[in-house]
Amino acid sequence: MTVRRVSAYKWVPPFAQGLVRDLRVRWALEEAGFAYEVDAIAHPDRLAPDYVAKQPFAQVPVYEEDDLVLFESGAIVLHLARQSTMLMPSDPTEQAHVTMWIFAALNSIEPCISVLAELDLFHAEQNWAREQRPLAEETVKARLQQLADALADRDYLLKQFSAADLMLVSVLRILRHTNILAGFSTLTAYQNRVESRPAFKRALEAQMNTFAAYEP
Amino acid sequence: MTVRRVSAYKWVPPFAQGLVRDLRVRWALEEAGFAYEVDAIAHPDRLAPDYVAKQPFAQVPVYEEDDLVLFESGAIVLHLARQSTMLMPSDPTEQAHVTMWIFAALNSIEPCISVLAELDLFHAEQNWAREQRPLAEETVKARLQQLADALADRDYLLKQFSAADLMLVSVLRILRHTNILAGFSTLTAYQNRVESRPAFKRALEAQMNTFAAYEP
Numbered sequence: 464m465t466v467r468r469v470s471a472y473k474w475v476p477p478f479a480q481g482l483v484r485d486l487r488v489r490w491a492l493e494e495a496g497f498a499y500e501v502d503a504i505a506h507p508d509r510l511a512p513d514y515v516a517k518q519p520f521a522q523v524p525v526y527e528e529d530d531l532v533l534f535e536s537g538a539i540v541l542h543l544a545r546q547s548t549m550l551m552p553s554d555p556t557e558q559a560h561v562t563m564w565i566f567a568a569l570n571s572i573e574p575c576i577s578v579l580a581e582l583d584l585f586h587a588e589q590n591w592a593r594e595q596r597p598l599a600e601e602t603v604k605a606r607l608q609q610l611a612d613a614l615a616d617r618d619y620l621l622k623q624f625s626a627a628d629l630m631l632v633s634v635l636r637i638l639r640h641t642n643i644l645a646g647f648s649t650l651t652a653y654q655n656r657v658e659s660r661p662a663f664k665r666a667l668e669a670q671m672n673t674f675a676a677y678e679p
Numbered sequence: 680m681t682v683r684r685v686s687a688y689k690w691v692p693p694f695a696q697g698l699v700r701d702l703r704v705r706w707a708l709e710e711a712g713f714a715y716e717v718d719a720i721a722h723p724d725r726l727a728p729d730y731v732a733k734q735p736f737a738q739v740p741v742y743e744e745d746d747l748v749l750f751e752s753g754a755i756v757l758h759l760a761r762q763s764t765m766l767m768p769s770d771p772t773e774q775a776h777v778t779m780w781i782f783a784a785l786n787s788i789e790p791c792i793s794v795l796a797e798l799d800l801f802h803a804e805q806n807w808a809r810e811q812r813p814l815a816e817e818t819v820k821a822r823l824q825q826l827a828d829a830l831a832d833r834d835y836l837l838k839q840f841s842a843a844d845l846m847l848v849s850v851l852r853i854l855r856h857t858n859i860l861a862g863f864s865t866l867t868a869y870q871n872r873v874e875s876r877p878a879f880k881r882a883l884e885a886q887m888n889t890f891a892a893y894e895p
Contacts, residue, residue: 519829520787520822531772537786538779556747559758566751566785571736574790591810606736613735 467492467499470518470525471670472506473677478584478640484536485524486670487633491540491626493662495547503673537569537630544626551626564620564627572610573634575602580637603643611649618656632657683708683715686734686741687886688722689893694800694856700752701740702886703849707756707842709878711763719889753785753846760842767842780836780843788826789850791818796853819859827865834872848873 469492471485485501492499502525508514509521517525518534525532526539533539541562544551551561579599586592610631614620620627635654638644644651657663685708687701701717708715718741724730725737733741734750741748742755749755757778760767767777795815802808826847830836836843851870854860860867873879 515825515828519825520783521825522787531775533775533779535779535782535786537782538775541778541782542775559747559749559754562757563749563751563754566753566757566782567736569782570751570753570785570789571738573786574793577790578794589810591807594805594807595811609731609735609737612731 465497465529466527467497468502468527469499470502470504470514470523471673472509472523473503474674474679475506480671480674481667482637482639483523483670484633486666487536487630488524488526488539488543489666489669490629490633490663491543491550493665494549494626494629494660495543496549497543497547501669501673503677536633537565540626540630541565550629552623557621560621561625561627564625565630568627568630568634572606572631573637575599575606576634576637579603580640583640600641600643603638604646607643607647607650611647614649614653616649618653624657624660628653628657629663632663681713681745682743683713684718684741684743685715686718686720686730686739687889688725688739689719690890690895691722696887696890697883698853698855699739699886700849702882703752703846704740704742704755704759705882705885706845706849706879707759707766709881710765710842710845710876711759712765713759713763717885717889719893752849753781756842756846757781766845768839773837776837777841777843780841781846784843784846784850788822788847789853791815791822792850792853795819796856799856816857816859819854820862823859823863823866827863830865830869832865834869840873840876844869844873845879848879 469485469488472483475483489499504514504523509518509523514525515521517532520534522534524536524539525534526542527533533542540550544561551558579596582592582596582599619625620631632654635644635650644654685701685704688699691699705715720730720739725734725739730741731737733748736750738750740752740755741750742758749758756766760777767774795812798808798812798815835841836847848870851860851866860870
């Protein structure tokens with residue numbers, strides 16, 4: 464029996480609840496129907512030598528599957544996708560396309576969204592952040608328009624729901640403190656469609672339950 | 680006989696030469712010993728509908744392999760790595776580790792480096808960029824220290840050279856307009872080691888030759 468474990472923070476402030484990246488891995492595990500255990504760590508303990516030995520950038524999640532130890536939520540989700548057709552079809556071309564969109568979510572879309580979120584959540588009082596913000600928002604909107612054009616009238620990025628949608632919606636969620644997505648009806652409908660999946664709801668509830676259990 | 684094609688810009692300004700992402704794919708192709716053809720496009724033609732149909736974010740590279748069309752250099756390099764033990768061992772655990780470090784390069788390291796590079800290369804005259812720069816540089820240095828600690832005294836990220844090193848060094852190269860890497864002797868030695876590979880030299884020369892052929 465394979466034992467799967469995911470590291471997660473015991474608690475984070477509300478602005479980060481529902482966004483911390485163990486959610487992406489919990490969601491993939493739920494879609495695949497794989498049971499897992501949670502290693503809840505206090506936020507400062509991400510810097511402990513034992514933890515950094517598993518996650519050199521001192522973040523969550525770490526994923527352990529028997530003797531395999533992985534970090535990077537993109538790599539973990541792709542690893543799980545190779546084990547479940549709920550996350551990725553078995554056809555090699557379709558697998559290449561799922562992989563491509565996971566990378567697109569993390570390298571073509573998330574970076575500009577993260578820039579905007581950091582300005583808003585960590586530096587909103589700084590003059591330089593206020594001055595930079597219009598450009599950062601414009602950059603996000605341009606990228607979202609390209610994404611909406613690519614998605615067009617399809618329900619999912621590929622023929623059926625896959626780990627690519629899981630990752631892309633996980634990235635779009637980072638915009639929740641803004642009303643930017645509301646300007647893209649295609650993407651709003653897409654996000655609602657994907658977030659309505661029972662596996663997502665279970666994953667989100669599980670992350671929130673951990674925070675509730677350790678509420679300071 | 681598999682036909683492989685990579686899109687590349689006919690010409691870009693010197694600050695981008697040697698960094699454009701088709702280099703990553705050319706390098707992987709060279710390591711694997713796969714012949715390829717180049718589809719050189721003028722920079723404005725990235726916006727042409729035929730091109731955007733292949734690359735929704737209007738960037739290079741697009742990779743075509745017979746009927747398969749892929750974008751995202753991370754996904755393309757991983758796709759090639761699955762075809763060549765020069766890029767990735769055949770052992771599943773080692774493959775998971777190579778994949779993990781490709782994602783780490785693109786999602787945990789490149790974003791903060793790109794923020795710094797954009798400040799320096801596109802916004803250096805803006806007050807907000809000058810005010811933000813110390814924090815952006817500090818963020819890069821903290822991440823590089825974590826990376827140097829993780830690499831420790833090893834020659835490569837994993838037991839032997841792999842696509843993970845190819846991707847990580849491709850990301851570190853974005854810092855070439857700064858002297859930041861010089862503060863990390865482990866990483867400088869690592870970059871020199873990886874860039875000394877004949878396959879890298881051939882790939883870089885090929886990209887530069889395209890620019891020379893179309894010099895305006």
